Amino acid sequence: MGTRSIKEVAQLARVSVGTVSNVLNRPEIVSPATRERVFEAIRELGFVRNEVARHLRVGRSRTVGLVVLDVSNPFFADVAQGAEAVADEHDTMMMLCNSSADPDRERRHLDQLEQQRVLGILITPVDAASPRLAELTARGTPVVLVDSAATGMQCSVAVDDRLGGQVAAAHLIERGHRRIAFVGGPFSIKQVADRYAGASAAVEAAGEGVELVDFETAALGVAAGRAAGERLAALPERERPTAAFCVNDLLALGFLQAMSLRGLKVPGDVAIVGYDDIDFAAAAAVPLSSVRQPRELLGRTAIELLLEEVSSPGEHRHRQVIFQPDLVVRESSKALRENG
Amino acid sequence: MGTRSIKEVAQLARVSVGTVSNVLNRPEIVSPATRERVFEAIRELGFVRNEVARHLRVGRSRTVGLVVLDVSNPFFADVAQGAEAVADEHDTMMMLCNSSADPDRERRHLDQLEQQRVLGILITPVDAASPRLAELTARGTPVVLVDSAATGMQCSVAVDDRLGGQVAAAHLIERGHRRIAFVGGPFSIKQVADRYAGASAAVEAAGEGVELVDFETAALGVAAGRAAGERLAALPERERPTAAFCVNDLLALGFLQAMSLRGLKVPGDVAIVGYDDIDFAAAAAVPLSSVRQPRELLGRTAIELLLEEVSSPGEHRHRQVIFQPDLVVRESSKALRENG
């Protein structure tokens, strides 16, 4: 094809390849006249540096991988945006990969990233304990866990999911709800399990008469939420929970949709609290109460930890950063319920 | 670091590097005994093939770039998902890049992708006529335009935006609206301009007494839609459009939110039609009518065209694929309006 090499540039500019390389990397050590001649040749030939060759020689990549559970979840889109902003400042490229919460797809992405010898990997793992992650670290690819706490071998950035679940459930209990649905799954995903644990704890703390009812879902999208909503709506009124804590906003949105299809009022018949506080939460049929996470900050911090690890491998100490979530109360959980 | 090369594997397995390479690429030509010995060595050393070196030697990358206007718009997330599914089948990696509709960010991404010598680039360009794109093609990086028609030098996959705009406006006119707001911008984005042109045409065709009122926005997100909604709501009732055609669903969602904040009923006071039919459209406060595009299909087709071009550069003829949009009518535009 029309791709030129440094050699051709050298030829046209009547200098050695070493000089062309110098013009590209340390232009200040090349005499102005030569430098100009080389630039001229570059322009004329439409030369574009081959980053692959550079990488091979230098042994250091300029791209980092970010593997998320679901690109189409705005939560991750925002995390990615935060990370990319920082990457950009460091002249680093970000490869966004989507695992769809599928361990197999995740593995394939990790394989490819490792083969590409990326600078490092940011990942929201399907399973944080997977040996694959330890392997990567051991072989020299730094890994930072995003939205999931590490155990010390890696850096991680997370939000206190247990606390988030607890706050959400406590809020519903305080509003007078006694039977609360927990909507989310699969439990193998750490975030789901932690938020459940938090909600459980709040329910325990409330004592007798308050219970948490599982509505486990197979996935974490709008459709799964709708399905869970249908299941709940189908229950006879006496058994039906009067509130639902959905483990993310997509589920909550789907759940809300099901309520309105089945003629149940929100928050009158069923109150809802979601998680993530994505932009759509506030724009929903009934504006959703939601547990907010600092999304961009999560991304920013993650990549900063990674870049720090890369730039000073010697003295780097792994850190586990944990942010606090915030409950944002909106219509969907506003009504007070008289106890029965 | 702990990264091993083919040479070390060869040493441990007591074979030549050529043989190791053969085991990796054409295992069938290696005798079973040797093959097993090599695999054993690979396992023992934790060898991971260096794709960078391979790429340099072979001259052919296994990754394609996808540059979109906005990762956090679910429309693009879906396009990406469609493309990635196909990429996956072809053992190809996808780099998702976000230009945020910023020509400068777009340029930087294109530079990086070209330097990485990717197999090809799928792009929803900020400006399809940019010489940068022609340059890429000329230098040997195939480019496929996504959601934007090409002029013959490249392949492209698009949806008939003019038709979409027309259908949306015609629908509102048919419902009895005479003054229709067009919400969207900047007009420098092709999709915006085309949808506007279509809506204009429908208004023209309706004859006297029907008009299109511009509410140009600076961006295409929820916030911009909310702002436009505020502007419209602030108008005295007699001048206020009774319907709005929003150039995408994010704008429509924001717009809808503004209506409800200002106490205007949808569709009673103002009817709304959005564009893209993202999952959230159906889940909105008032389920949104929207012009649906085949999102995954767009992505699939784009990368298929690219891979075809790459695999048979000789006889490849550039194609411009155009899909038809569909109007999905929901609550937000259902009410009939008696003419005044």
Place this chain on the structure above:
DNA sequence: GCACATGTTTGAGACGATTCAAAAAAATCT
């Protein structure tokens, strides 16, 4: 046991950029 086909393995170049010691050229000082 020889000629020949068939099946395996080898090892010396690429690929395109970077690096760095050494050569060459230019500038400065006696």
Place this chain on the structure above:
DNA sequence: AGATTTTTTTGAATCGTCTCAAACATGTGC
């Protein structure tokens, strides 16, 4: 003008893998 320092430029070696012609084994038929 010659010696010395400083500034530029050079070119060979290198990164890790693939390729391919040639070398080497093994097996077959006579």
